[in-house]
Amino acid sequence: MTAIRTGNLGYPRIGSNREWKKHLESYWAGKIDETQLKEQMKKLRRQYLKTQQEKGVDWVPVGDFTFYDHVLDTAAMFGLIPKRFAHTGGPVSLDTYFAMARGNQGAVACEMTKWFNTNYHYIVPEFEPEITPLLTENKPLKAFEEAKQWGIKGKPVLLGPFTLLKLSKGYDSNQFADLLLETLVPLYEQVLKELETAGAEWVQMDEPSLVTDVNPKEWSWIDRAYSRLTTAAPRLRLLLQTYFDSATAYPSLIRLPVHGIGLDLVHGKKGNLDSLQAHGFPADKTLALGIIDGRNIWKTPLAEQLKLLEQIQSRVKPAEWWLQPSCSLLHVPVEAAQETGLRPELAGAIAFANEKLDELAVLAKGFKHGKTSISDSLQENTDAIKRFRNASFRHVSGLRETLANLSSEDFQRSHPFSERKQLQAESHPLPLFPTTTIGSFPQSADVRRARRKWRAGEWSEEQYESFLRDETARWIGIQEEIGLDVLVHGEFERTDMVEYFSDKLDGYSKTANGWVQSYGSRCVKPPIIHGDVAFLSPMTVKESVYAQSLTDKKVKGMLTGPTTMIRWSFVRDDLPVSEISLQIGYALRKEVEALEKEGIGIIQVDEPALREGLPLKQIDWKAYLEQAVQSFRLATSSVQPDTQIHTHMCYSEFHDIIEAIQALDADVISIESSRSHGELVRSFEEKTYTQGIGLGIYDIHSPRIPEEEEMARTIERALRVLPPSLFWINPDCGLKTRNEKETVESLVRMIQVAHRLREQW
Ligand code: GLN
Ligand code: ZN
Numbered sequence: 001m002t003a004i005r006t007g008n009l010g011y012p013r014i015g016s017n018r019e020w021k022k023h024l025e026s027y028w029a030g031k032i033d034e035t036q037l038k039e040q041m042k043k044l045r046r047q048y049l050k051t052q053q054e055k056g057v058d059w060v061p062v063g064d065f066t067f068y069d070h071v072l073d074t075a076a077m078f079g080l081i082p083k084r085f086a087h088t089g090g091p092v093s094l095d096t097y098f099a100m101a102r103g104n105q106g107a108v109a110c111e112m113t114k115w116f117n118t119n120y121h122y123i124v125p126e127f128e129p130e131i132t133p134l135l136t137e138n139k140p141l142k143a144f145e146e147a148k149q150w151g152i153k154g155k156p157v158l159l160g161p162f163t164l165l166k167l168s169k170g171y172d173s174n175q176f177a178d179l180l181l182e183t184l185v186p187l188y189e190q191v192l193k194e195l196e197t198a199g200a201e202w203v204q205m206d207e208p209s210l211v212t213d214v215n216p217k218e219w220s221w222i223d224r225a226y227s228r229l230t231t232a233a234p235r236l237r238l239l240l241q242t243y244f245d246s247a248t249a250y251p252s253l254i255r256l257p258v259h260g261i262g263l264d265l266v267h268g269k270k271g272n273l274d275s276l277q278a279h280g281f282p283a284d285k286t287l288a289l290g291i292i293d294g295r296n297i298w299k300t301p302l303a304e305q306l307k308l309l310e311q312i313q314s315r316v317k318p319a320e321w322w323l324q325p326s327c328s329l330l331h332v333p334v335e336a337a338q339e340t341g342l343r344p345e346l347a348g349a350i351a352f353a354n355e356k357l358d359e360l361a362v363l364a365k366g367f368k369h370g371k372t373s374i375s376d377s378l379q380e381n382t383d384a385i386k387r388f389r390n391a392s393f394r395h396v397s398g399l400r401e402t403l404a405n406l407s408s409e410d411f412q413r414s415h416p417f418s419e420r421k422q423l424q425a426e427s428h429p430l431p432l433f434p435t436t437t438i439g440s441f442p443q444s445a446d447v448r449r450a451r452r453k454w455r456a457g458e459w460s461e462e463q464y465e466s467f468l469r470d471e472t473a474r475w476i477g478i479q480e481e482i483g484l485d486v487l488v489h490g491e492f493e494r495t496d497m498v499e500y501f502s503d504k505l506d507g508y509s510k511t512a513n514g515w516v517q518s519y520g521s522r523c524v525k526p527p528i529i530h531g532d533v534a535f536l537s538p539m540t541v542k543e544s545v546y547a548q549s550l551t552d553k554k555v556k557g558m559l560t561g562p563t564t565m566i567r568w569s570f571v572r573d574d575l576p577v578s579e580i581s582l583q584i585g586y587a588l589r590k591e592v593e594a595l596e597k598e599g600i601g602i603i604q605v606d607e608p609a610l611r612e613g614l615p616l617k618q619i620d621w622k623a624y625l626e627q628a629v630q631s632f633r634l635a636t637s638s639v640q641p642d643t644q645i646h647t648h649m650c651y652s653e654f655h656d657i658i659e660a661i662q663a664l665d666a667d668v669i670s671i672e673s674s675r676s677h678g679e680l681v682r683s684f685e686e687k688t689y690t691q692g693i694g695l696g697i698y699d700i701h702s703p704r705i706p707e708e709e710e711m712a713r714t715i716e717r718a719l720r721v722l723p724p725s726l727f728w729i730n731p732d733c734g735l736k737t738r739n740e741k742e743t744v745e746s747l748v749r750m751i752q753v754a755h756r757l758r759e760q761w
Contacts, residue, residue: 004321006364007059007288009204009241009262010157010328011048012353013066014517016335020044021521024067028102034094041067042146049152055357056364059202062147062154063140064328067094068101068123068520071167072110074159075125076100078187079134080168082110082126091137101520111169112519114612116208116244118295118331119526119568121519127170127179135187140203141194148199156200160207160240161188162222167209177221185225189232196233202260204239205229208327210253211245211268212616219252226256239288243327244295245616246271251279260286265308266293266326273312280316287318290326291363292356297332297514297528297570299351300359302374302381306366323364329353333514341512346530349388352514389574394531396506403582411633413665415641417691420667427642428554428601432761433729433754436486436694438648438670439558439604440494440734441475442743447492468492469546476550478744483751486602487555489547491736497560497606498568502527505587506534508569528570529580535587538594545598556646557595557603559588562631567609578627585631589638596639604646605635605666608733611651625660632664644668646692650733655683668692672732685721693722696732697753698746703738705745711753724761729754 027037052060081087084107103109111124140156147154161184237259246268263272336352366374454464479487494500502508515523548555562584636645647666673680698706
């Protein structure tokens, strides 16, 4: 009988009460020293391993724990430490490590970007010609040895060389093969040999890049790399782990000389099943199946997954079966049992990391001994899911019909942009190069204190609202004084642009403790879309109307768009995302109409997450973008032609989606761009964009006050390709993380630049 085992790919670092975050921040604040930090972290590691072991995981991952980010760990381990951090060899000190992540006096931090299509951010490794990669320490070995002392034979986890290189910067594409095969592979060989000597049996090589578009040349390099790695440590078994989508080039993948292959049967279900069906699976390799969703919070439909496993079992005969979560559990919160405040049907339908490991054990038992061996658990699971599915609060009557009956006109502004532009100029004349901001102003200590007092019940609703009004009034005054053309109310009432709306829309819930790591010690608590999303009552009208009442200048309304509302939430999985997206678009449409009715003539619908949500395989882009565009247009198309619709996007690589951005048909778009300006402008050199556009002209992520000259140069370059009559002047993103002084000084300079420009043109 073929063995059936369970494995885990990675466990959340943050702790069930974010202890990890607290320790890190205490260290950064100088409240605890390095020894204390390391002690605390060791305690957490032990606890995490023990939890997984107690839950019956056969192959517990080690080395997935980190003090900041696992990609940074890998870079540090291989000596990829940019010169500016003045590392002099040997193991990387904790301070150098944190400096790479967060910057220090002498050196700017390494870049940070999204980990595939998740909301986790990793630190981008940098190759530099002057830096020779070398093994500074064998991190997985240390983790393995440590776990051994605690009586656990762990499975070291390593970010594989192909993905590491794919995620790095600082080299030309023609160096790729060399860097992979001549530079990185020898270092990996050393790591693996040492693990072999220490008695490790399996090593999980994470290669999520193998689900993206990999070309045949790259495949031949991957093949060579893994041949060498398996030869270097012949007694070690390598599990090549893919996740987040189906494996591309499956036939090539299963031919690699590794001992096991991990496939994601949740997020790559269709592709991977088709491949298993069409090409089978080698009888001498372990097949590790990601059967429990590692990225969402819903209970696993156990009966369904068991059936799926049996279906696969009837087709392939691997050397060994491993059942696993679909990816590292770092993307879900730790413990659903803590969520006692949710509606019972919802609470009964969710599983966080710990519960997912329980499910894994049950599934494995069922797979081994048959359905009847787990009949109680199956019954309970089926009932809970059914209770949730049928809960009346999930359904908004009539909504499906309304959406099904929308016509193409509902997605179309009444006038083309050229005519709208004219009408808008008449209704609210603006100077050439109008100036504005992206929406938020500093969430100062005062703002945060006020919110705390209100939440704690120390302040009444009225007290808090009057504070918010005063803050808006103060900032309307500041904006008028520095001479901005289109003003904003400042978003002081919002902690988070998604949470704010999810609190006010039907169909969303929030958890008490459902935190996940976003980057470093920063955690987010995504709301849950548990049912049909619908408009209940105006969400932003009061604030915008109040702000408008204080000034003769135009105040811009401020909403979060459908794609971003989805991307930054845990989304129900019983309805296609396209449908949910339309529901949100429709709800926002009502908000847009309410704002317009109350005299708000400029409305911005932010879609910062649109670009980062692009699917991992290019062939899936079209459907994703269509859905994003449709829901945005549903939200924004019913307004009068002279109402000006703005949108804003973060992330600077827009080259390949300019057509979609154009299709949004917004009157004005502002784009984050100051950090890679050249690149963004180049996109517009090659493709035309015909509507209003503000390329952020300074970087709000840095406390630095930009020089006027710098901003002027940036604009000059943009104006070579973009028509001045469509060009807006604005910072790069919202200003909520900056302080008042930085904000005002930067904006004063920005407006100087706009004035100078107006004289020139
Ligand atoms: N309007 C939001 C703000 O200014 C936009 C934030 C974002 O782009 N992420 O904060
Ligand atoms: Zn932004």
